[in-house]
Structure formats: C-alpha cells, structure tokens
Amino acid sequence: MSQARLMDGTALARRIVERTARRAAELTGRTGTAPCLATVLVGADPASVTYVRMKQNRCRTAGIVSRHVELPAETSTGELVAALRSLSQDPAVHGILLQHPVGEHVDERAAFEAIAPEKDVDGVTFASFATMSFGGPGFVSCTPGGILRLLDAYDVDLAGKRAVVVGRSAILGKPVGMLLLARDATVTYCHSRTRDLASVVREADVVVAAVGRPRLIKGEDVKPGAVVIDAGYNPGNVGDVDFDSAALRASLITPVPGGVGPMTIATLLEQTVDAAARQLGG
Numbered sequence: 312m313s314q315a316r317l318m319d320g321t322a323l324a325r326r327i328v329e330r331t332a333r334r335a336a337e338l339t340g341r342t343g344t345a346p347c348l349a350t351v352l353v354g355a356d357p358a359s360v361t362y363v364r365m366k367q368n369r370c371r372t373a374g375i376v377s378r379h380v381e382l383p384a385e386t387s388t389g390e391l392v393a394a395l396r397s398l399s400q401d402p403a404v405h406g407i408l409l410q411h412p413v414g415e416h417v418d419e420r421a422a423f424e425a426i427a428p429e430k431d432v433d434g435v436t437f438a439s440f441a442t443m444s445f446g447g448p449g450f451v452s453c454t455p456g457g458i459l460r461l462l463d464a465y466d467v468d469l470a471g472k473r474a475v476v477v478g479r480s481a482i483l484g485k486p487v488g489m490l491l492l493a494r495d496a497t498v499t500y501c502h503s504r505t506r507d508l509a510s511v512v513r514e515a516d517v518v519v520a521a522v523g524r525p526r527l528i529k530g531e532d533v534k535p536g537a538v539v540i541d542a543g544y545n546p547g548n549v550g551d552v553d554f555d556s557a558a559l560r561a562s563l564i565t566p567v568p569g570g571v572g573p574m575t576i577a578t579l580l581e582q583t584v585d586a587a588a589r590q591l592g593g
C-alpha cells in the first residue's frame with residue numbers, strides 16, 4: 312500500500328501545453344509567423360525516434376511548426392555541426408533540439424555548442440548552463456526545468472533541505488543540482504564512483520534519480536517523508552526508482568510513466584514559444 316502522494320506530471324504538463332498553445336496562437340496571429348522548432352536526430356535509435364516523434368506531435372497540438380532533420384548514424388561531428396549552424400542561421404527556425412545521445416564517434420559537446428544560444432530551447436549549451444546556474448534569463452535544460460515546476464506545483468519548499476542527485480549527466484544531473492542549489496537546497500551529487508550510495512540517499516529530504524539504472528533506488532534507502540523524483544527513462548518505461556517500495560516511505564513521488572517525462576516536453580514547447588516571441592518581437 313502506497314502512502315506517498317503521486318506527483319502528476321501528465322496533468323501539469325497538459326496545463327502548460329494548453330497555455331503554450333494559446334501563446335503560440337496569439338504570437339502567430341500578431342506576427343503572421345508560427346513558432347518553429349527544429350528537431351535533429353542522428354541515427355535511428357528506437358527510443359530516440361519515439362521521443363522525437365512525441366515532441367513533434369506535441370508541437371503540432373500546440374500550434375508550433377516542427378521541422379525535422381534526420382541524419383545517418385555515420386554523420387561526422389563536422390557534418391552535424393554544419394547542420395546545426397545552418398539551422399542557427401535560419402530565421403524561420405526559432406528553437407533547435409539535438410536529440411541525445413548521438414553516436415559515440417560524434418563530439419556531442421561540439422554539436423551542442425553549434426546551437427545559437429537564443430535558439431537553445433533545450434538548454435544544452437555552456438551559455439545556457441551558466442545563465443541557468445546564476446539565475447539569469449536564459450533557457451533551462453528541459454527535464455531539470457520540468458522537475459522544478461513539479462516541485463513548485465506540489466509546494467515543496469527546498470530551502471535548507473538536503474537534496475541528493477543521483478547522476479551527473481550534462482543534460483540532467485548537473486543542471487538539476489544547480490537549480491536545486493539556486494533554491495537554497497544543500498545539494499549532494501552521487502555518481503558511479505560514489506561510495507555507499509544507499510547511505511547518502513538515506514540522508515535526503517529530496518532525491519532526484521537521474522542515472523539510467525532501472526530501479527536502482529529502493530524503498531529501504533528512502534528517508535521516511537522524502538520527496539522522490541524519478542527522472543530515469545529506461546527501456547520499457549521503467550524508472551530509476553523501485554516505485555512500489557519507495558512509495559511506502561516517500562511523502563511525494565513521481566511515477567514512470569506520467570511524472571517527469573511529460574514535463575520535459577512541456578518545458579521544451581514553452582521555451583520554443585519564448586524563443587519565438589523574443590525573435591519575432593514581443
């Protein structure tokens with residue numbers, strides 16, 4: 312029997328997308344130009360294909376034009392950088408998303424840096440990370456931004472809380488830790504070299520699992536009353552948290568599916584309309 316309250320990302324994301332659609336319609340009516348998101352996919356990893364398709368479909372429902380660029384798996388760093396620079400210079404494109412991961416032979420960082428900061432609606436460039444970390448007015452990395460929106464929607468006060476982030480990826484672990492720090496949480500990052508992960512997690516008032524290891528975080532490692540955010544996206548829609556056991560101890564918990572995932576896409580759409588509004592004026 313679960314005692315935790317579910318944090319409903321699907322419902323919150325729906326409200327954000329509805330509001331974003333109204334803003335997109337208003338912008339299109341006023342400027343004669345609809346916001347446009349370019350998605351770039353390298354190769355045909357089935358999960359990435361699904362995620363990109365979900366983003367395109369959600370764009371359509373929100374009145375955002377979706378332009379898709381598909382590149383073969385063997386695309387070189389130079390070719391990918393050239394494609395992203397070309398989109399960065401195209402005035403008809405307001406936001407750019409490079410689906411992660413790209414092939415191991417590609418320098419993903421170099422590719423991300425080819426995205427113009429004003430079109431970085433996925434919040435992946437060094438410039439966006441720095442601006443986000445210092446609380447400036449740029450774009451946040453979408454999953455971390457979505458997580459903070461969920462925490463706010465459920466009135467989780469982060470000031471002085473111990474937050475443990477499990478994972479340190481560039482698009483998830485690192486930026487979510489910076490956003491939690493900006494809200495005055497005491498943040499600890501855990502990763503593959505962390506000793507005795509369970510004992511660190513047991514100290515956490517807020518746990519963010521963002522490591523990509525199915526059901527790594529068990530209920531016995533959750534402090535009673537903790538807030539548990541499962542940002543894992545493993546094959547078969549399995550999160551990084553063992554939901555059934557963790558829900559017995561947590562006060563609030565995100566499900567997979569239906570928690571963080573929908574918030575990632577809602578944040579992407581919202582930031583695409585923000586980018587278009589800035590570029591089109593208004």
Ligand SMILES: Nc1nc2c(c(=O)[nH]1)N[C@@H](CN(C=O)c1ccc(C(=O)N[C@@H](CCC(=O)O)C(=O)O)cc1)CN2
Pocket residue numbers: 361362363365408409410411412433453454482544548567568569570571572573574575576
């Ligand atoms: N450039 C980026 N690449 C990736 C990101 C990202 O934010 N930017 N995040 C992840 C995966 N991801 C988006 O790309 C993503 C994963 C899952 C979901 C989602 O809504 N999942 C649903 C269930 C999906 C289903 O029913 O099949 C859910 O959790 O409810 C959205 C986005 C990797 N790459």
